[in-house]
Amino acid sequence: MAKDRKIDLVILGLLAHEDLTGYDIKKYIDGSIRFFWKGSFGSIYPALSDMEMQGLVKRKKSDNSGGREKIAYHLTKKGEDALKAWLKEEKVSNELKYETLLKLYFGGVEDRSVTIRNIELFEENIKQNLEILKVYKSNLEKVLDEEDHLYYYLTVTFGIDTYEAYLKWCTKSKKLLKK
Amino acid sequence: MAKDRKIDLVILGLLAHEDLTGYDIKKYIDGSIRFFWKGSFGSIYPALSDMEMQGLVKRKKSDNSGGREKIAYHLTKKGEDALKAWLKEEKVSNELKYETLLKLYFGGVEDRSVTIRNIELFEENIKQNLEILKVYKSNLEKVLDEEDHLYYYLTVTFGIDTYEAYLKWCTKSKKLLKK
DNA sequence: ATCAGCATGTAAGGCGTTACATGATTCA
DNA sequence: TGAATCATGTAACGCCTTACATGCTGAT
Numbered sequence: 001m002a003k004d005r006k007i008d009l010v011i012l013g014l015l016a017h018e019d020l021t022g023y024d025i026k027k028y029i030d031g032s033i034r035f036f037w038k039g040s041f042g043s044i045y046p047a048l049s050d051m052e053m054q055g056l057v058k059r060k061k062s063d064n065s066g067g068r069e070k071i072a073y074h075l076t077k078k079g080e081d082a083l084k085a086w087l088k089e090e091k092v093s094n095e096l097k098y099e100t101l102l103k104l105y106f107g108g109v110e111d112r113s114v115t116i117r118n119i120e121l122f123e124e125n126i127k128q129n130l131e132i133l134k135v136y137k138s139n140l141e142k143v144l145d146e147e148d149h150l151y152y153y154l155t156v157t158f159g160i161d162t163y164e165a166y167l168k169w170c171t172k173s174k175k176l177l178k179k
Numbered sequence: 180m181a182k183d184r185k186i187d188l189v190i191l192g193l194l195a196h197e198d199l200t201g202y203d204i205k206k207y208i209d210g211s212i213r214f215f216w217k218g219s220f221g222s223i224y225p226a227l228s229d230m231e232m233q234g235l236v237k238r239k240k241s242d243n244s245g246g247r248e249k250i251a252y253h254l255t256k257k258g259e260d261a262l263k264a265w266l267k268e269e270k271v272s273n274e275l276k277y278e279t280l281l282k283l284y285f286g287g288v289e290d291r292s293v294t295i296r297n298i299e300l301f302e303e304n305i306k307q308n309l310e311i312l313k314v315y316k317s318n319l320e321k322v323l324d325e326e327d328h329l330y331y332y333l334t335v336t337f338g339i340d341t342y343e344a345y346l347k348w349c350t351k352s353k354k355l356l357k358k
Numbered sequence: 359a360t361c362a363g364c365a366t367g368t369a370a371g372g373c374g375t376t377a378c379a380t381g382a383t384t385c386a
Numbered sequence: 387t388g389a390a391t392c393a394t395g396t397a398a399c400g401c402c403t404t405a406c407a408t409g410c411t412g413a414t
Contacts, residue, residue: 004375005401006278013285023365036280043402045367070365080288087289090300092278099185099271101215105334106192108327109259110266115330121269148287151294154352155284158345165344166337173333183403184373202393222374224395249393 001054001082007043008051012083015075017148019060022048022071032136032152035129035159048073056082112177119177123170130163180233180261186222187230191262194254196327198239201227201250211315211331214308214338227252235261291356298356302349309342 056079060072107115140153208218235258239251286294319332
């Protein structure tokens, strides 16, 4: 596996569940995963090829039943081992690149109204995403007996809790700036 | 300014305050800014050169009073305008790359103990950083009368509030996983 | 008939990191 | 004297995004 290419782990993790095509993987990434990770086709397809060569994933017989070729990948034993090894690794990189905070930090070069506006924009965005996460949450609560769903549930509650903290901060900060 | 190179804005923002060398800028980035943005020498020095060519920053007479050359940069009017324009832009990209959440999401392929361990590692890290932020906060509270400090204060409280939400989530999640 | 969605992939190019190269100063 | 810090910069390389190229299928 490429040393620092984290997209590999996303793919391995998804394949641990079921066989998927690159297109399917992209859909998952654009779904609930997008809240903490991103990935484009331009990174997914090359990663799949690389990992196939390394024996981490295996191309399944392409389903030509109808129309265009469709290449589903399957996790190999080696791939599963790599995934498990990564989970146990005690080193993680958690990176935040919050342009909103950058604008906040340098807000002093402009009127307070500009910062207030930026906080409002952030707030709007968070509110919308919070609604989505709440829908995810209530759907997951119905199926929490299945082990995997517990993990999805935890990532969702992580999102909800932090977004709610963000919103409280927004209210408080706008008040402070309007004084 | 390079279209998508956000390090430029960090530099511009810092120079809005005072003239700085690349080395100084790095120190600021490694200070309180590191909580929401990162940057290495390999990105700072080239960015400074580019922005000088674009007339956004100006090289001050190098201070050769003692030893090695020391190049301080000064923000030009054009640079200040670019900074202000960016602050007013209503488009932001806030990106999270949380490997901890990725591991959490795929936790189902391993024992619960592995996920619990990963949450504990995250918790430790957050606790440590929270302490640092609290020190920043109490220092800033003493000098809140100065306008700029208000903005720094807001970024710090953002960090504290979210980190505290993280910690609550950690406690709750560990409990859930131990059931 | 047309458009959105399904499906795979490549090419160009930007951004950023790590490691290296170099050398002075300060402090123990 | 040796280590840490100050200070600037380059080179190699990796990761990723955007845009492009291609073409089928199903619904309206």
